[in-house]
Amino acid sequence: xxxxxxxxxxxxxxxxxxxxxxxxxxxxxxxxxxxxxxxxxxxxxxxxxxxxxxxxxxxxxxxxxxxxxxxxxxxxxxxxxxxxxxxxxxxxxxxxxxxxxxxxxxxxxxxxxxxxxxxxxxxxxxxxxxxxxxxx
Numbered sequence: 001x002x003x004x005x006x007x008x009x010x011x012x013x014x015x016x017x018x019x020x021x022x023x024x025x026x027x028x029x030x031x032x033x034x035x036x037x038x039x040x041x042x043x044x045x046x047x048x049x050x051x052x053x054x055x056x057x058x059x060x061x062x063x064x065x066x067x068x069x070x071x072x073x074x075x076x077x078x079x080x081x082x083x084x085x086x087x088x089x090x091x092x093x094x095x096x097x098x099x100x101x102x103x104x105x106x107x108x109x110x111x112x113x114x115x116x117x118x119x120x121x122x123x124x125x126x127x128x129x130x131x132x133x134x135x136x
Contacts (some may be wrong), residue, residue: 010119012034012113014106021047026055027061033060043067043081046073092116109123 002011011031015024025048032039042056042064056062067079069127093099095116103109 001085001088002028003085003088005084007084007091009088009113009117012110014104014109014113022050022052025052029056029062031059033062043084045079045082058087063073091120095119 001009001013005012012030013024013028025044027049029052040062044064045050045067048064053064056064065081067082069077070077078106092113095112097103098114098116103112
């Protein structure tokens with residue numbers, strides 16, 4: 001899943017479980033470069049190291065920062081920028097069809113992600129509109 005800095009979904013891509021995240025991320029690079037031409041920096045976790053970083057830099061001139069845990073510290077650690085996408089997953093888990101994993105077809109799983117994010121964004125816009133005083 002590709003999210004912006006606020007955590008809103010830019011692109012969701014659901015695959016079968018036997019594909020590695022780094023491989024799927026490499027597939028998404030072409031879409032991202034075509035639809036988000038101003039994108040020059042990506043934050044990713046350690047799963048996306050290796051070929052993903054090489055392909056992003058070589059083919060698309062996108063800088064990739066991999067967030068790593070501090071090996072000296074034990075226990076839970078808040079990783080820089082990773083919380084943004086984790087928060088997005090938490091928002092999406094509020095929707096029953098996403099936390100139960102009931103979709104049979106992959107394209108319908110993508111669609112439900114977009115519907116849930118659209119619902120979340122419309123609710124926030126409505127809340128913002130209600131809080132804004134009317135202009136004379």
